[in-house]
Amino acid sequence: MTENNLDNRPVYHAACHCGTVRFTVLLTDGLRTVRRCNCSYCRMRGAVAVSANLDDIKVLQGEEVLTLYQFNTGEAKHYFCSCCGIYTFHQRRSSPHQYGVNVACIEGMSPFDFAEVPVNEGRSHPKDSVGGTSGIAGWLRYQANPEIPEN
Structure with missing residues:
Protein backbone atom coordinates (compact mmCIF):
# COMPACT_ATOMS: atom_id res chain seq x y z
CA MET A 1 0.00 0.00 0.00
CA THR A 2 1.28 3.44 -0.83
CA GLU A 3 0.10 6.98 -0.32
CA ASN A 4 1.43 10.26 -1.66
CA ASN A 5 3.81 12.58 0.14
CA LEU A 6 4.18 16.35 -0.19
CA ASP A 7 7.21 15.95 -2.46
CA ASN A 8 5.28 13.51 -4.73
CA ARG A 9 7.28 10.43 -3.77
CA PRO A 10 5.01 7.55 -2.75
CA VAL A 11 5.01 6.53 0.91
CA TYR A 12 5.56 2.78 1.14
CA HIS A 13 4.37 0.77 4.12
CA ALA A 14 6.69 -1.97 5.32
CA ALA A 15 6.99 -4.59 8.05
CA CYS A 16 9.07 -7.53 9.17
CA HIS A 17 7.74 -11.09 8.74
CA CYS A 18 5.90 -11.26 12.08
CA GLY A 19 4.58 -7.68 11.83
CA THR A 20 6.11 -6.53 15.11
CA VAL A 21 8.25 -3.94 13.31
CA ARG A 22 6.27 -1.61 11.04
CA PHE A 23 7.62 1.41 9.21
CA THR A 24 7.01 3.77 6.31
CA VAL A 25 9.63 4.68 3.76
CA LEU A 26 10.17 7.22 0.99
CA LEU A 27 12.67 5.93 -1.57
CA THR A 28 15.41 8.23 -2.86
CA ASP A 29 14.93 7.31 -6.52
CA GLY A 30 12.02 4.93 -6.58
CA LEU A 31 12.93 1.37 -7.46
CA ARG A 32 15.87 2.46 -9.64
CA THR A 33 18.27 1.91 -6.72
CA VAL A 34 17.48 -1.82 -6.51
CA ARG A 35 20.58 -3.90 -5.87
CA ARG A 36 22.25 -6.75 -4.08
CA CYS A 37 25.78 -6.93 -2.73
CA ASN A 38 28.32 -9.72 -2.61
CA CYS A 39 30.16 -8.73 0.59
CA SER A 40 30.43 -11.49 3.20
CA TYR A 41 27.35 -10.37 5.13
CA CYS A 42 25.06 -9.53 2.21
CA ARG A 43 26.04 -12.72 0.41
CA MET A 44 24.71 -14.73 3.36
CA ARG A 45 21.71 -12.47 4.02
CA GLY A 46 20.57 -12.59 0.39
CA ALA A 47 18.29 -9.55 0.46
CA VAL A 48 17.48 -7.21 -2.40
CA ALA A 49 17.62 -3.57 -1.24
CA VAL A 50 16.55 -0.10 -2.36
CA SER A 51 17.71 3.27 -0.96
CA ALA A 52 16.08 5.79 1.36
CA ASN A 53 17.51 8.86 3.08
CA LEU A 54 17.91 8.55 6.85
CA ASP A 55 15.04 10.96 7.53
CA ASP A 56 12.73 9.10 5.15
CA ILE A 57 12.13 6.01 7.28
CA LYS A 58 9.65 6.31 10.12
CA VAL A 59 9.37 3.35 12.48
CA LEU A 60 5.71 3.25 13.48
CA GLN A 61 5.83 0.21 15.74
CA GLY A 62 8.41 -2.16 17.22
CA GLU A 63 11.45 0.09 17.43
CA GLU A 64 12.23 -1.51 20.80
CA VAL A 65 12.62 -4.97 19.19
CA LEU A 66 14.94 -3.83 16.40
CA THR A 67 18.36 -5.34 16.99
CA LEU A 68 21.54 -3.76 15.65
CA TYR A 69 24.30 -5.82 14.04
CA GLN A 70 27.67 -4.31 13.08
CA PHE A 71 30.86 -5.96 11.90
CA ASN A 72 34.32 -5.15 10.53
CA THR A 73 34.60 -1.33 10.55
CA GLY A 74 31.32 -0.96 12.50
CA GLU A 75 30.25 1.82 10.14
CA HIS A 90 20.62 -0.82 7.30
CA GLN A 91 22.53 2.44 7.40
CA ARG A 92 24.89 2.13 4.47
CA ARG A 93 28.66 2.30 4.84
CA SER A 94 29.09 3.51 1.26
CA SER A 95 26.40 6.20 1.69
CA PRO A 96 26.03 6.85 5.46
CA HIS A 97 23.25 9.39 4.79
CA GLN A 98 21.08 6.57 3.46
CA TYR A 99 19.43 3.34 4.49
CA GLY A 100 19.27 0.25 2.35
CA VAL A 101 15.75 -1.16 2.74
CA ASN A 102 14.83 -4.82 2.30
CA VAL A 103 12.33 -4.83 -0.58
CA ALA A 104 10.72 -7.99 0.80
CA CYS A 105 9.54 -5.92 3.80
CA ILE A 106 7.72 -3.40 1.59
CA GLU A 107 4.03 -4.17 1.35
CA GLY A 108 3.09 -5.70 -2.00
CA MET A 109 6.70 -6.01 -3.14
CA SER A 110 8.98 -9.01 -3.62
CA PRO A 111 12.58 -9.50 -4.74
CA PHE A 112 11.06 -11.63 -7.51
CA ASP A 113 9.32 -8.59 -8.97
CA PHE A 114 12.62 -7.62 -10.58
CA ALA A 115 13.69 -9.49 -13.70
CA GLU A 116 17.29 -8.37 -13.18
CA VAL A 117 19.06 -7.00 -10.12
CA PRO A 118 22.64 -5.69 -10.25
CA VAL A 119 24.99 -7.16 -7.66
CA ASN A 120 27.47 -4.60 -6.33
CA GLU A 121 31.07 -5.66 -5.82
CA GLY A 122 31.16 -5.46 -2.03
CA ARG A 123 34.06 -7.82 -1.34
CA SER A 124 36.28 -4.81 -2.03
CA HIS A 125 34.30 -1.96 -0.48
CA PRO A 126 34.42 1.42 -2.28
CA LYS A 127 35.67 3.08 0.92
CA ASP A 128 38.60 0.65 0.97
CA SER A 129 39.64 0.99 -2.68
CA VAL A 130 41.76 3.58 -4.42
CA GLY A 131 39.46 6.21 -5.89
CA GLY A 132 36.49 4.98 -3.85
CA THR A 133 34.75 3.28 -6.72
CA SER A 134 33.07 -0.06 -6.94
CA GLY A 135 31.75 -1.95 -9.87
CA ILE A 136 29.02 -4.38 -10.62
CA ALA A 137 30.05 -7.95 -9.83
CA GLY A 138 27.18 -9.41 -11.85
CA TRP A 139 23.42 -9.63 -12.14
CA LEU A 140 20.83 -11.71 -10.37
CA ARG A 141 18.12 -12.73 -12.81
CA TYR A 142 14.67 -14.12 -12.15
CA GLN A 143 12.36 -15.69 -14.68
CA ALA A 144 9.05 -17.10 -13.49
CA ASN A 145 8.17 -20.65 -14.43
CA PRO A 146 5.22 -20.28 -16.86
CA GLU A 147 3.90 -23.71 -15.83
CA ILE A 148 3.19 -22.53 -12.27
CA PRO A 149 0.27 -20.10 -11.91
CA GLU A 150 0.87 -16.93 -9.91
CA ASN A 151 -1.35 -16.25 -6.90
Missing part, protein backbone atom coordinates in the same frame (compact mmCIF):
# COMPACT_ATOMS: atom_id res chain seq x y z
CA ALA A 76 27.23 0.09 8.61
CA LYS A 77 24.32 -0.49 10.98
CA HIS A 78 22.16 -3.49 10.10
CA TYR A 79 18.77 -3.66 11.82
CA PHE A 80 16.61 -6.74 12.12
CA CYS A 81 13.56 -7.82 14.10
CA SER A 82 14.57 -9.71 17.23
CA CYS A 83 11.26 -11.62 17.14
CA CYS A 84 11.31 -13.09 13.60
CA GLY A 85 14.92 -12.36 12.58
CA ILE A 86 14.10 -10.51 9.36
CA TYR A 87 16.52 -7.83 8.16
CA THR A 88 14.51 -4.64 7.72
CA PHE A 89 17.03 -1.92 6.77
Whole structure:
Protein backbone atom coordinates (compact mmCIF):
# COMPACT_ATOMS: atom_id res chain seq x y z
CA MET A 1 0.00 0.00 0.00
CA THR A 2 1.28 3.44 -0.83
CA GLU A 3 0.10 6.98 -0.32
CA ASN A 4 1.43 10.26 -1.66
CA ASN A 5 3.81 12.58 0.14
CA LEU A 6 4.18 16.35 -0.19
CA ASP A 7 7.21 15.95 -2.46
CA ASN A 8 5.28 13.51 -4.73
CA ARG A 9 7.28 10.43 -3.77
CA PRO A 10 5.01 7.55 -2.75
CA VAL A 11 5.01 6.53 0.91
CA TYR A 12 5.56 2.78 1.14
CA HIS A 13 4.37 0.77 4.12
CA ALA A 14 6.69 -1.97 5.32
CA ALA A 15 6.99 -4.59 8.05
CA CYS A 16 9.07 -7.53 9.17
CA HIS A 17 7.74 -11.09 8.74
CA CYS A 18 5.90 -11.26 12.08
CA GLY A 19 4.58 -7.68 11.83
CA THR A 20 6.11 -6.53 15.11
CA VAL A 21 8.25 -3.94 13.31
CA ARG A 22 6.27 -1.61 11.04
CA PHE A 23 7.62 1.41 9.21
CA THR A 24 7.01 3.77 6.31
CA VAL A 25 9.63 4.68 3.76
CA LEU A 26 10.17 7.22 0.99
CA LEU A 27 12.67 5.93 -1.57
CA THR A 28 15.41 8.23 -2.86
CA ASP A 29 14.93 7.31 -6.52
CA GLY A 30 12.02 4.93 -6.58
CA LEU A 31 12.93 1.37 -7.46
CA ARG A 32 15.87 2.46 -9.64
CA THR A 33 18.27 1.91 -6.72
CA VAL A 34 17.48 -1.82 -6.51
CA ARG A 35 20.58 -3.90 -5.87
CA ARG A 36 22.25 -6.75 -4.08
CA CYS A 37 25.78 -6.93 -2.73
CA ASN A 38 28.32 -9.72 -2.61
CA CYS A 39 30.16 -8.73 0.59
CA SER A 40 30.43 -11.49 3.20
CA TYR A 41 27.35 -10.37 5.13
CA CYS A 42 25.06 -9.53 2.21
CA ARG A 43 26.04 -12.72 0.41
CA MET A 44 24.71 -14.73 3.36
CA ARG A 45 21.71 -12.47 4.02
CA GLY A 46 20.57 -12.59 0.39
CA ALA A 47 18.29 -9.55 0.46
CA VAL A 48 17.48 -7.21 -2.40
CA ALA A 49 17.62 -3.57 -1.24
CA VAL A 50 16.55 -0.10 -2.36
CA SER A 51 17.71 3.27 -0.96
CA ALA A 52 16.08 5.79 1.36
CA ASN A 53 17.51 8.86 3.08
CA LEU A 54 17.91 8.55 6.85
CA ASP A 55 15.04 10.96 7.53
CA ASP A 56 12.73 9.10 5.15
CA ILE A 57 12.13 6.01 7.28
CA LYS A 58 9.65 6.31 10.12
CA VAL A 59 9.37 3.35 12.48
CA LEU A 60 5.71 3.25 13.48
CA GLN A 61 5.83 0.21 15.74
CA GLY A 62 8.41 -2.16 17.22
CA GLU A 63 11.45 0.09 17.43
CA GLU A 64 12.23 -1.51 20.80
CA VAL A 65 12.62 -4.97 19.19
CA LEU A 66 14.94 -3.83 16.40
CA THR A 67 18.36 -5.34 16.99
CA LEU A 68 21.54 -3.76 15.65
CA TYR A 69 24.30 -5.82 14.04
CA GLN A 70 27.67 -4.31 13.08
CA PHE A 71 30.86 -5.96 11.90
CA ASN A 72 34.32 -5.15 10.53
CA THR A 73 34.60 -1.33 10.55
CA GLY A 74 31.32 -0.96 12.50
CA GLU A 75 30.25 1.82 10.14
CA ALA A 76 27.23 0.09 8.61
CA LYS A 77 24.32 -0.49 10.98
CA HIS A 78 22.16 -3.49 10.10
CA TYR A 79 18.77 -3.66 11.82
CA PHE A 80 16.61 -6.74 12.12
CA CYS A 81 13.56 -7.82 14.10
CA SER A 82 14.57 -9.71 17.23
CA CYS A 83 11.26 -11.62 17.14
CA CYS A 84 11.31 -13.09 13.60
CA GLY A 85 14.92 -12.36 12.58
CA ILE A 86 14.10 -10.51 9.36
CA TYR A 87 16.52 -7.83 8.16
CA THR A 88 14.51 -4.64 7.72
CA PHE A 89 17.03 -1.92 6.77
CA HIS A 90 20.62 -0.82 7.30
CA GLN A 91 22.53 2.44 7.40
CA ARG A 92 24.89 2.13 4.47
CA ARG A 93 28.66 2.30 4.84
CA SER A 94 29.09 3.51 1.26
CA SER A 95 26.40 6.20 1.69
CA PRO A 96 26.03 6.85 5.46
CA HIS A 97 23.25 9.39 4.79
CA GLN A 98 21.08 6.57 3.46
CA TYR A 99 19.43 3.34 4.49
CA GLY A 100 19.27 0.25 2.35
CA VAL A 101 15.75 -1.16 2.74
CA ASN A 102 14.83 -4.82 2.30
CA VAL A 103 12.33 -4.83 -0.58
CA ALA A 104 10.72 -7.99 0.80
CA CYS A 105 9.54 -5.92 3.80
CA ILE A 106 7.72 -3.40 1.59
CA GLU A 107 4.03 -4.17 1.35
CA GLY A 108 3.09 -5.70 -2.00
CA MET A 109 6.70 -6.01 -3.14
CA SER A 110 8.98 -9.01 -3.62
CA PRO A 111 12.58 -9.50 -4.74
CA PHE A 112 11.06 -11.63 -7.51
CA ASP A 113 9.32 -8.59 -8.97
CA PHE A 114 12.62 -7.62 -10.58
CA ALA A 115 13.69 -9.49 -13.70
CA GLU A 116 17.29 -8.37 -13.18
CA VAL A 117 19.06 -7.00 -10.12
CA PRO A 118 22.64 -5.69 -10.25
CA VAL A 119 24.99 -7.16 -7.66
CA ASN A 120 27.47 -4.60 -6.33
CA GLU A 121 31.07 -5.66 -5.82
CA GLY A 122 31.16 -5.46 -2.03
CA ARG A 123 34.06 -7.82 -1.34
CA SER A 124 36.28 -4.81 -2.03
CA HIS A 125 34.30 -1.96 -0.48
CA PRO A 126 34.42 1.42 -2.28
CA LYS A 127 35.67 3.08 0.92
CA ASP A 128 38.60 0.65 0.97
CA SER A 129 39.64 0.99 -2.68
CA VAL A 130 41.76 3.58 -4.42
CA GLY A 131 39.46 6.21 -5.89
CA GLY A 132 36.49 4.98 -3.85
CA THR A 133 34.75 3.28 -6.72
CA SER A 134 33.07 -0.06 -6.94
CA GLY A 135 31.75 -1.95 -9.87
CA ILE A 136 29.02 -4.38 -10.62
CA ALA A 137 30.05 -7.95 -9.83
CA GLY A 138 27.18 -9.41 -11.85
CA TRP A 139 23.42 -9.63 -12.14
CA LEU A 140 20.83 -11.71 -10.37
CA ARG A 141 18.12 -12.73 -12.81
CA TYR A 142 14.67 -14.12 -12.15
CA GLN A 143 12.36 -15.69 -14.68
CA ALA A 144 9.05 -17.10 -13.49
CA ASN A 145 8.17 -20.65 -14.43
CA PRO A 146 5.22 -20.28 -16.86
CA GLU A 147 3.90 -23.71 -15.83
CA ILE A 148 3.19 -22.53 -12.27
CA PRO A 149 0.27 -20.10 -11.91
CA GLU A 150 0.87 -16.93 -9.91
CA ASN A 151 -1.35 -16.25 -6.90
